[in-house]
Amino acid sequence: MTTEPASTIVIDPVTRIEGHSKITIHLDADGAVDRAFFHVTQFRGFERMVQGRPIHEMPSIMARICGICPVSHLVASAKACDEILAVEPPPTGADLRRVMNLAQLVQSHALSFFHLSSPDLLFGFDGDPAVRNIVGVAQHHPQLARDGIAVRRFGQQIIEWLGGKRIHPAWVVPGGVDAPLTAETRDRIVATIPGALAAIRRTLDWYQTELVGWEEEAAGLGSFPSAYMGLVDDEGRMDHYGGRLRVVSANGDRLADDIDPRSYQDVIGEAVEPWSYLKSVYWKPAGYPAGIYRVGPLARLVVSDRFGTPGADAELKAFRSRVGRMPSSTFHYHYARLIEVLFGIERIAELLRDPGILSPRVRSHAPINRNEGVGVSEAPRGTLIHHYRVDDDGIVQWANLVIATGHNNLAMNESVTQVARRYVKSDRLSEGMLNRVEAVIRCYDPCLSCSTHALGDMPLEITLLTNDGVVLDEIRR
Amino acid sequence: MLIIGVGNELRADDGVGRAVAEALATDARLAGVRTRSVRQLTPELAVDVAAASLVVFVDADIRLAPGRIAVGPIGDARPGSFSHHVTPAALVELARLLDGGVADAITVRIGVESLDLGYPRTAAAERGLRRAVEVIAAMVADRGAQRRDEASCTRSR
Numbered sequence: 179m180t181t182e183p184a185s186t187i188v189i190d191p192v193t194r195i196e197g198h199s200k201i202t203i204h205l206d207a208d209g210a211v212d213r214a215f216f217h218v219t220q221f222r223g224f225e226r227m228v229q230g231r232p233i234h235e236m237p238s239i240m241a242r243i244c245g246i247c248p249v250s251h252l253v254a255s256a257k258a259c260d261e262i263l264a265v266e267p268p269p270t271g272a273d274l275r276r277v278m279n280l281a282q283l284v285q286s287h288a289l290s291f292f293h294l295s296s297p298d299l300l301f302g303f304d305g306d307p308a309v310r311n312i313v314g315v316a317q318h319h320p321q322l323a324r325d326g327i328a329v330r331r332f333g334q335q336i337i338e339w340l341g342g343k344r345i346h347p348a349w350v351v352p353g354g355v356d357a358p359l360t361a362e363t364r365d366r367i368v369a370t371i372p373g374a375l376a377a378i379r380r381t382l383d384w385y386q387t388e389l390v391g392w393e394e395e396a397a398g399l400g401s402f403p404s405a406y407m408g409l410v411d412d413e414g415r416m417d418h419y420g421g422r423l424r425v426v427s428a429n430g431d432r433l434a435d436d437i438d439p440r441s442y443q444d445v446i447g448e449a450v451e452p453w454s455y456l457k458s459v460y461w462k463p464a465g466y467p468a469g470i471y472r473v474g475p476l477a478r479l480v481v482s483d484r485f486g487t488p489g490a491d492a493e494l495k496a497f498r499s500r501v502g503r504m505p506s507s508t509f510h511y512h513y514a515r516l517i518e519v520l521f522g523i524e525r526i527a528e529l530l531r532d533p534g535i536l537s538p539r540v541r542s543h544a545p546i547n548r549n550e551g552v553g554v555s556e557a558p559r560g561t562l563i564h565h566y567r568v569d570d571d572g573i574v575q576w577a578n579l580v581i582a583t584g585h586n587n588l589a590m591n592e593s594v595t596q597v598a599r600r601y602v603k604s605d606r607l608s609e610g611m612l613n614r615v616e617a618v619i620r621c622y623d624p625c626l627s628c629s630t631h632a633l634g635d636m637p638l639e640i641t642l643l644t645n646d647g648v649v650l651d652e653i654r655r
Numbered sequence: 656m657l658i659i660g661v662g663n664e665l666r667a668d669d670g671v672g673r674a675v676a677e678a679l680a681t682d683a684r685l686a687g688v689r690t691r692s693v694r695q696l697t698p699e700l701a702v703d704v705a706a707a708s709l710v711v712f713v714d715a716d717i718r719l720a721p722g723r724i725a726v727g728p729i730g731d732a733r734p735g736s737f738s739h740h741v742t743p744a745a746l747v748e749l750a751r752l753l754d755g756g757v758a759d760a761i762t763v764r765i766g767v768e769s770l771d772l773g774y775p776r777t778a779a780a781e782r783g784l785r786r787a788v789e790v791i792a793a794m795v796a797d798r799g800a801q802r803r804d805e806a807s808c809t810r811s812r
Contacts, residue, residue, distance in 0.1 A: 316752035
């Protein structure tokens with residue numbers, strides 16, 4: 179820690195996020211908030227664990243990092259393995275990976291919005307915790323709960339029908355996918371599309387009406403200028419599977435475009451702080467910690483010119499006219515997430531309409547042809563990078579993972595500091611402050627299990643400390 | 656009727672509830688009964704629960720004597736603040752709120768002795784598995800007989 183603050187507040191654990199974290203809020207000598215730190219207190223060490231394993235095992239091992247978005251790790255890992263084999267999956271294999279990746283996006287965003295965040299939006303950040311949950315949502319707004327369940331089920335079913343199971347399917351493999359799509363499975367998926375589309379459209383309508391009442395909260399909820407990063411295709415459309423990296427500054431200038439993801443280390447740095455197992459990823463040209471940027475649904479909406487599907491493009495236009503071309507509030511991750519769900523469903527429908535999707539050619543085979551590979555994709559929470567080095571027998575010697583939550587770490591710390599500065603007025607913690615700290619973290623939908631490769635479940639704690647380390651107050655959830 | 660087996664098959668005996676559901680899925684005595692084998696109870700299962708007249712939740716219980724079976728009510732419906740997964744009672748309540756489905760629901764708990772990392776189940780859990788299958792099969796047979804009796808009474812009226 180670089181500061182010598184006068185006091186510190188700790189929030190431990192943070193609830194309704196993927197994992198366990200702790201927040202410390204440091205006061206200066208005058209009792210004002212100096213800095214806040216979002217600590218991730220778990221460790222798993224997947225990069226070290228996989229050393230010595232053959233690369234063909236990597237997708238399946240890496241999928242075990244997370245039970246929420248295993249498909250994202252499968253895809254990024256398989257792409258890194260493609261590089262090592264020096265193969266391109268057949269077009270149908272790549273499209274089938276896209277379908278599963280989008281299904282993952284839809285189900286993960288549905289979990290984040292409907293199950294974890296909609297209780298805050300429906301009952302307010304200060305609402306009774308006894309009803310701020312999915313059962314409370316079902317009681318007070320059954321249609322919203324029904325739609326949430328329908329949308330998540332849509333994504334989960336696709337993953338199960340393609341991969342054989344909802345969690346940790348092994349269908350995405352180096353070189354493509356393990357088995358072609360049958361007409362029967364395609365038709366089953368297609369039959370569920372209208373219901374999912376109707377559910378997300380109803381939710382978007384509801385959200386756009388509700389948004390008016392949230393403008394004041396949004397202005398103080400992690401609202402600060404930052405750069406944004408995401409993958410776009412060669413026409414500037416959002417690309418969750420392939421494409422190249424684009425980075426846009428807080429005022430909308432392109433800091434970089436057309437970056438080959440394989441050269442990510444030229445532009446992205448990874449700092450390690452002694453107070454967290456979560457790496458702080460930064461934009462190298464701006465240095466550390468000035469090189470703060472955000473990834474994920476909001477970032478993808480900012481960096482891309484358009485989605486490329488009609489409904490999502492219309493919603494993108496409405497989004498930009500409502501919150502601007504360069505939104506600064508973290509709160510708008512929710513809105514962006516909903517539009518991405520619409521895009522995901524529309525794009526899955528497009529991919530399945532192509533008769534070529536039933537081609538039996540879905541996998542390329544090759545021996546080890548390179549000693550290094552980088553696989554990049556857009557996971558629900560943002561850009562996901564898997565980077566492996568192997569020996570001539572394909573045995574992993576070194577691995578590096580740059581996870582979405584790591585890219586967002588500096589921004590999450592900035593967001594928590596901003597909320598603390600606004601709501602901490604004394605040497606005591608208030609429920610209102612605690613609720614907003616949790617809410618701003620949930621906007622990023624951080625996956626701490628992924629980003630720290632941690633073991634176990636995790637809720638949040640907040641601690642308030644003086645500059646000489648005396649604990650003034652503590653809250654645990 | 657719906658049987659939901661819950662657990663993590665990579666945590667030794669914890670997966671015994673799933674093993675019961677999977678065994679019952681291919682048991683000829685349970686024709687027409689739906690089964691689900693899941694790692695945890697998620698809100699999405701409310702759709703299946705709403706469509707059932709009886710839901711049986713099968714899970715491991717480290718507090719019970721290993722190999723013992725306990726059949727009981729589903730308990731309190733208050734969900735935790737972490738809403739990825741829900742309790743059996745919260746799931747039944749969700750089904751009622753969303754679709755008006757009012758299913759009878761019970762839990763079948765199987766006493767286990769190890770929740771350590773690893774696949775093999777203990778002999779006690781295997782014993783519990785076999786007993787749970789028989790208990791549930793008998794329950795299904797009783798319910799079928801009861802329904803036939805009710806139908807017969809209705810016809811004779």
